Amino acid sequence: MTDELTRPLASLRQAGLPFYPLILVFATGQVSDEDCMAMKRVPMPELGAPFDSSLSHTLSEAFAKNSSIHDGAIIFTRNRQGEPYTLSAWSMRIVSKKKPRAPEPNFGSAYNSALSLSMAENIDMCCIISPDRTTLFQNGTSHFSET
Structure with a gap:
């Protein structure tokens, strides 16, 4: 995991x-339509926001615009490694069919979907933020963080 x-x-x-x-x-390059599908939202919040300390404000504005x-x-993407990530899609349904190499406990559909997607081409990392922890997924493995 990179800083x-x-x-x-965190x-x-x-x-x-x-x-x-x-x-x-987070992806370097495009996220495949075989792994994620857009869910139509009207109105759709703006795209292009950077992944940085302003994200909390961006999320609050988007939620106020369309809950x-x-x-x-x-989804946050970048063209090449070393470039910053920018917001490229809201409200994507994860439909990845990738299967982890080792059995994982069932922590629900969001967990299972992020775990599967983390194995897809161009995906650098997936994460789920909940009130008590952040779960990070890379290459079909998960890591819990309470910070």
């Missing part, structure tokens, strides 16, 4: 969010 992602995620959880759980996906954006994953 470029884990530090902002501060985001500590800042408090307008909704839980929050599912975030249904809490349903599904929020």
